[in-house]
Amino acid sequence: MATARKAISPEQTNQPFAYRQYSPEQLRDVLYKMYLIRRFEEGAEDSYMRGLIHGTMHLSIGQEASAVGICTPLNEDDQITSTHRGHGHCIAKGADVKRMFAEFFGKTTGYCKGRGGSMHIADVAKGNLGANGIVAGGIPIAVGAALSAKRMKTGKVVVSFFGDGANNEGAFHEALNMASIWKLPVIFVCENNGYGMSTSTERSTAVKNIADRAAAYSMPGVIVDGNNFSEVAEASHIAAERARAGEGPTLIESKTYRYRGHSKSDRNRYRTKEEIEDWMSNRDPIMLFETELKEFGIIDDKGIEAVREAVKQEIAAGIEFAKVSPAPELGDLGRYVYTEVA
Amino acid sequence: MDAAVRELSYAQAIQEAMALAMEADDRVFLMGEDIGVYGGAFQVTGDLVERFGTDRVMDTPISELGGAGVAVGAAVTGMRPIFEFQFSDFATLGMEQIVNQAAKMRFMLGGEVSVPLVMRFPAGSGTGAAAQHSQSLEAWLGHVPGLKVIQPATPHDAKGMLLAAVADPDPVMIFEHKLLYKMKGPVPEGHYTVPIGKAEICRAGRDLTVVATSIMVHKALEAAETLAGEGIDIEVVDLRTIRPMDKQTVIDSVMKTSKLLCVYEAVKTLGIGAEVSAMIAESEAFDYLDAPIVRLGGAETPIPYNPDLEKATVPQVPDIVAAARDLAKGVR
Known part of the structure; x- marks a missing residue:
């Protein structure tokens, strides 16, 4: 998507970034992806409640604009590392929800052939090097991928997604420092949803904004409204251009909110119903984007209805595909531990 | 005709293996603390930085966890890093990336990636460096499916097994006893491998x-x-x-x-x-x-x-x- 740009006419320059940068068709695709993420997670949650998916999962409902906003300016061969709350990143980078559902159902047709599940969802062909069960685990890996990009001169940019909790892990600090001293093409994206499990950033983090920490590593620190697609996309676009120009990393703090609990065991005792209700009613990223699209005449109610219906059908087909897919053979337990040498 | 055999020290044999690996394959590079102009704490990398430059003999900050993670990320995206822990004891600082990431990534992703990573660990006692610089932790890593763990005992095997490790598609952890570094033994010139998994x-x-x-x-x-x-x-x-x-x-x-x-x-x-x-x-x-x-x-x-x-x-x-x-x- 990054390659197709519209010419900017003078009367358009007051519009937000996304409306200058992307065609109406591209913007409708963005809306489709945001719905696809939300309905995918609702579908996964429903399947979990019905006992079709076991284990646990971490839902990013409410954070869709952040995932899609960061990934929209990226090229298909750019890479990401993701987190335990990584379904949105995976879809935003181009994954097929059929194979994601199949993975959650533990089937061989899943992206990880049933070995990874929600917490290790990946799509290497589309540049997603994987979600991660270890907080901050993917950050140095992203720096390593960016080192490869620089050494092999591939022109790729690598995005490392992580949450606010990760900013207090040593790996975060070590990785940012190395990316900066070696001027690597990496974008650090902190999706700050206010809570690391139950602990608020106010209680866990000495700085007011996580982006403030960029100063310690001599890189730009950018704060965006993570529920505003255009703002997120603009920051990602600028950071990607900087990275590709060899100017090094950027830290983007995308301030957002998760509607659901940390995981399936969360009793929601650390935040109020009013707080959750406020975000859902007044700052929902999909609602905000729809309103903007209508304002700019890019879509009407009928068009929105068509997007919702198409997403609904893709989700239903994905769940059906997962249900009928084959389970792994028990005899294959030892596969993929080591590379099979022919 | 058999390659000429010379007497080399264990450290020289490793250095020669790393140089051969880098000559043969642009993707191979070295990372570690003070392995460049200093030559490594045990002079194993020696003067390699003069031959291969700082991009391929990369000094890292003192960041074992982050450095190990960078090596994992580089390995999974097409490079062939050889990462030196200054002392094997410092593996404790990098354990997350070794155990949770390098060892499991291929498995967790259903075989979609390989992690062709070599890590070197100067290990063992006998140098008067006391409790935090003298341990033998190889069994810790030997307990982790997904890793291969080797302990060459001779200069000959140190070179041949390191070259086998670089060619291996999976993460190989090499434990090198520090008292062996100066030990000399016959080492053939040129490229050869000693298989991993053979006593x-x-x-x-x-x-x-x-x-x-x-x-x-x-x-x-x-x-x-x-x-x-x-x-x-x-x-x-x-x-x-x-x-x-x-x-x-x-x-x-x-x-x-x-x-x-x-x-x-x-x-x-x-x-x-x-x-x-x-x-x-x-x-x-x-x-x-x-x-x-x-x-x-x-x-x-x-x-x-x-x-x-x-x-x-x-x-x-x-x-x-x-x-x-x-x-x-x-x-x-």
Whole structure:
């Protein structure tokens, strides 16, 4: 998507970034992806409640604009590392929800052939090097991928997604420092949803904004409204251009909110119903984007209805595909531990 | 025609292997703390930075966790990093990336990626560096499926196994005993590999099998010479790889000698000796045993500073002689 740009006419320059940068068709695709993420997670949650998916999962409902906003300016061969709350990143980078559902159902047709599940969802062909069960685990890996990009001169940019909790892990600090001293093409994206499990950033983090920490590593620190697609996309676009120009990393703090609990065991005792209700009613990223699209005449109610219906059908087909897919053979337990040498 | 064979030190052999690997493949590069102009804490990388430049002999900040993660990320995206931990003890700082990421990434992603990563760990006691710079932690990593863990004992094997490790598609952890770095031995010129997962019988004998790792191979060979004078004929098996272990070579040796002594420097309990002993007890060799299996390992203590205490912490040649003599004579 990054390659197709519209010419900017003078009367358009007051519009937000996304409306200058992307065609109406591209913007409708963005809306489709945001719905696809939300309905995918609702579908996964429903399947979990019905006992079709076991284990646990971490839902990013409410954070869709952040995932899609960061990934929209990226090229298909750019890479990401993701987190335990990584379904949105995976879809935003181009994954097929059929194979994601199949993975959650533990089937061989899943992206990880049933070995990874929600917490290790990946799509290497589309540049997603994987979600991660270890907080901050993917950050140095992203720096390593960016080192490869620089050494092999591939022109790729690598995005490392992580949450606010990760900013207090040593790996975060070590990785940012190395990316900066070696001027690597990496974008650090902190999706700050206010809570690391139950602990608020106010209680866990000495700085007011996580982006403030960029100063310690001599890189730009950018704060965006993570529920505003255009703002997120603009920051990602600028950071990607900087990275590709060899100017090094950027830290983007995308301030957002998760509607659901940390995981399936969360009793929601650390935040109020009013707080959750406020975000859902007044700052929902999909609602905000729809309103903007209508304002700019890019879509009407009928068009929105068509997007919702198409997403609904893709989700239903994905769940059906997962249900009928084959389970792994028990005899294959030892596969993929080591590379099979022919 | 066979390649010319010279005497090289263990450290020179590793350096030569790394240079050959970098010459042969642009994707190979070295990372580590002070491996560039300093030459590495044990001068293993030496002057390689002058030949290959700072992009391929990369000094890292003192960031073992982050550095290990960068190596994992580079490996999974097409490079072939050789990462040096300055001391194997510092693996404790990088454990997350080694155990949770490097070892499991291929499996978690259903075989969609490989992690062709080599990590080098200067290990072991005997340098007076005390408890945080002298440990033998190879069994920790040997416990993790997804990793391969090797302990070459000679300059010849150090070069050949490192070249095998660089060619391997999976993460290979190399534990190098620091007291071996200056040891000299015959090393062929040019490229050759010594296979990972193959033990070697480095002294054939009939009375007793000694399975040893790393520096203990040399101590066992010295003990064997002493005991040969007493008419006791020891077979010394250099395990070389602890994961995946070459069970058959050990089983065959024990079936021949009917007695087993395991010698290793790491803390005795829950270590390589336990694994080798249990493996034999579970195998067809069990019925051939004429005596209980004996383990000689490190004391149940951190490594102390005082040189006499330090020596007393790990098996020495007289300990091996005594244990092997008792076992051979049926005293135990």
